[in-house]
Amino acid sequence: MSQIDIQSDIQQTILKQQKIDSRRKWILNGVLLVLLLLAPFVMYPVFLMKILCFALFAVAFNLLFGFTGLLSFGHAAFLATGGYTTGYLLSNFSGLTTEMGVIAGTLMATVLGLGFALLSIRRQGIYFAMVTLALAQLVFFFFVQASFTGGEDGMHGVPRGELFGLINLEDNLNLYYVVLTVFLGCYLLVQRIVSSPYGHVLKAIKQNEPRAISLGYKVDRYKILAFVMSAALAGLAGSMKSVVFELASLNDAHWHMSGEVILMTLIGGMGTLLGPVLGATLVVNIEYQLGQGPLRDWVDPILGGIFVITVLAFRSGIVGEVQKFVRKNMG
Amino acid sequence: MSDQYVLETQNLVKEFKGFVAVDDVNLKIQKGHIHALIGPNGAGKTTVFNLLTKFLIPTRGQILLKGEDITPLKSAAIARKGMVRSFQISAVFPHMTALENIRVALQSFEGNSFSFWKSGASLNRLNARSMELLESVGLTEFANTTTVELAYGRKRALELATTLAMEPEILLLDEPTQGMGTEDVDRVVELVRKAAQGRTVLMVEHNLGVVSKLCDRITVLAQGAVLTEGDYETVSADPRVREVYMGAGSSGERGTDAEVEAAQ
Numbered sequence: 333m334s335q336i337d338i339q340s341d342i343q344q345t346i347l348k349q350q351k352i353d354s355r356r357k358w359i360l361n362g363v364l365l366v367l368l369l370l371a372p373f374v375m376y377p378v379f380l381m382k383i384l385c386f387a388l389f390a391v392a393f394n395l396l397f398g399f400t401g402l403l404s405f406g407h408a409a410f411l412a413t414g415g416y417t418t419g420y421l422l423s424n425f426s427g428l429t430t431e432m433g434v435i436a437g438t439l440m441a442t443v444l445g446l447g448f449a450l451l452s453i454r455r456q457g458i459y460f461a462m463v464t465l466a467l468a469q470l471v472f473f474f475f476v477q478a479s480f481t482g483g484e485d486g487m488h489g490v491p492r493g494e495l496f497g498l499i500n501l502e503d504n505l506n507l508y509y510v511v512l513t514v515f516l517g518c519y520l521l522v523q524r525i526v527s528s529p530y531g532h533v534l535k536a537i538k539q540n541e542p543r544a545i546s547l548g549y550k551v552d553r554y555k556i557l558a559f560v561m562s563a564a565l566a567g568l569a570g571s572m573k574s575v576v577f578e579l580a581s582l583n584d585a586h587w588h589m590s591g592e593v594i595l596m597t598l599i600g601g602m603g604t605l606l607g608p609v610l611g612a613t614l615v616v617n618i619e620y621q622l623g624q625g626p627l628r629d630w631v632d633p634i635l636g637g638i639f640v641i642t643v644l645a646f647r648s649g650i651v652g653e654v655q656k657f658v659r660k661n662m663g
Numbered sequence: 664m665s666d667q668y669v670l671e672t673q674n675l676v677k678e679f680k681g682f683v684a685v686d687d688v689n690l691k692i693q694k695g696h697i698h699a700l701i702g703p704n705g706a707g708k709t710t711v712f713n714l715l716t717k718f719l720i721p722t723r724g725q726i727l728l729k730g731e732d733i734t735p736l737k738s739a740a741i742a743r744k745g746m747v748r749s750f751q752i753s754a755v756f757p758h759m760t761a762l763e764n765i766r767v768a769l770q771s772f773e774g775n776s777f778s779f780w781k782s783g784a785s786l787n788r789l790n791a792r793s794m795e796l797l798e799s800v801g802l803t804e805f806a807n808t809t810t811v812e813l814a815y816g817r818k819r820a821l822e823l824a825t826t827l828a829m830e831p832e833i834l835l836l837d838e839p840t841q842g843m844g845t846e847d848v849d850r851v852v853e854l855v856r857k858a859a860q861g862r863t864v865l866m867v868e869h870n871l872g873v874v875s876k877l878c879d880r881i882t883v884l885a886q887g888a889v890l891t892e893g894d895y896e897t898v899s900a901d902p903r904v905r906e907v908y909m910g911a912g913s914s915g916e917r918g919t920d921a922e923v924e925a926a927q
């Protein structure tokens with residue numbers, strides 16, 4: 333065979349491989365969709381919506397952490413900003429339909445995300461985490477002091493209202509399918525982002541930043557965009573959460589929450605698509621189950637223990653380990 | 664004058680907290696040359712590369728690229744102007760395939776690198792060109808191999824191919840043969856020779872055998888300052904050069920010293 337033939341042969345193989353991978357991805361997407369469509373018939377919709385909101389939060393966080401390599405310790409700020417903004421608007425302006433409140437909350441988090449990004453993006457590693465944490469603490473104290481948040485008591489009685497002024501969201505099942513649609517839309521968006529030309533650049537930056545710079549990439553701009561998109565999706569998660577629970581509270585702004593989303597992402601598998609979804613599902617369930625029983629005071633130590641085990645023993649998280657196993661045993 | 668030299672530095676200085684790592688260096692790199700930058704460990708060679716590509720900010724002095732003062736530019740902009748570097752420690756994207764490594768470089772000229780909404784399949788049109796580049800460094804059969812799994816010599820070959828994908832006018836190579844066995848060294852020498860056609864190359868190289876085979880001109884750096892400059896015969900005959908090399912007494916240089924003898 334001539335050199336050219338070999339080359340085109342290999343190219344064919346690569347394209348075939350891409351097709352197989354993409355088919356596998358869509359099968360998995362289909363399974364996920366069917367499960368989520370049927371879930372409210374076997375489980376309480378509000379609980380499911382809680383999972384979906386946290387899953388979206390973790391997916392958003394993972395876009396920055398898992399796919400760009402930036403560990404933010406301040407993502408609670410975006411969750412809370414989305415929640416408080418939406419809660420405040422829907423509570424005080426009865427003319428607003430629900431989606432307007434949610435969009436406004438998302439936009440507010442996006443703008444805040446840009447601010448965070450501009451102030452932190454030059455820092456590397458642990459310094460980046462520290463700057464994001466410090467900024468998020470500022471936001472937390474602002475929410476503690478501001479009167480509209482209700483301080484320690486939280487912001488209660490956020491009206492769910494009506495989608496487009498048409499669909500009654502007081503109905504849990506209606507709201508569930510709205511939340512599900514938003515979640516799936518965002519999930520597919522992130523799936524698209526990480527496999528796009530832009531996603532390839534993020535991968536390069538994550539794997540070897542100096543090399544990416546030396547190939548002519550202005551890496552700060554790529555990182556800022558990733559940060560802003562991540563903040564926007566985290567804000568959206570917070571906005572929906574405030575609609576679902578008719579409540580926005582300081583819990584969402586607390587640094588605990590920034591830690592929890594790291595935990596979810598690591599348990600499920602950072603840098604995988606399904607990992608954060610699975611991680612969020614597990615953490616929310618563990619918290620709920622333990623919170624009911626005699627171990628309720630042990631929730632944090634137990635989650636901490638799981639965190640340590642994950643970091644020490646299976647660093648790629650559940651989905652990451654499964655992927656490794658599949659790759660090893662099935663070619 | 665200035666079209667003869669594609670790259671010049673004028674009184675380039677880099678201080679680290681009072682320690683002068685690069686001391687008043689004036690380089691003139693002639694167009695089309697393979698120019699070597701040699702010197703004992705810690706002489707400041709890598710630091711000069713870092714200054715030229717703005718991975719470090721010069722304390723004083725100017726850098727001229729084709730007569731234009733590029734001192735204020737940032738790293739990415741310099742790469743886009745056609746001066747692309749490699750790294751002393753092999754720089755690849757470890758969890759991408761060899762083909763994907765090359766595509767990252769080609770993509771940087773595509774203008775789609777912020778298109779987060781586009782399908783990744785839109786990058787497939789870079790595959791053919793990537794395969795050509797892989798072929799040029801003998802890596803065709805590894806196109807679909809994840810880079811971490813490649814042997815060291817192949818990683819360096821991939822790095823070179825990735826750098827060449829940028830179609831640089833000026834190639835900065837920081838010890839391309841470091842840590843290689845003789846067979847790999849010979850291959851790299853051939854690769855650099857091929858890559859240098861129609862280009863200017865500035866390379867840091869400890870292996871004087873390689874320098875004597877490849878380079879048109881040599882600048883010797885010692886303790887941050889230029890000790891001497893000239894062609895291989897002139898430089899290798901200079902007693903001061905032999906002195907700094909022997910005085911350094913590190914493992915890399917012992918071999919080198921023998922090679923100086925052999926070459927003479």
Ligand SMILES: Nc1ncnc2c1ncn2[C@@H]1O[C@H](COP(=O)(O)OP(=O)(O)OP(=O)(O)O)[C@@H](O)[C@H]1O
Nearest residue numbers: 679683684702703704705706707708709710711751
């Ligand atoms: N970022 C830095 N901060 C402080 N000192 C530095 C820094 N980078 C380099 N140096 C110092 O500057 C001097 C020159 O280092 P450089 O890496 O340029 O040497 P080199 O000629 O490339 O050596 P080698 O042959 O070992 O690669 C060394 O003494 C080094 O310790």
Ligand SMILES: [Mg+2]
Nearest residue numbers: 708709710751
């Ligand atoms: Mg060096």
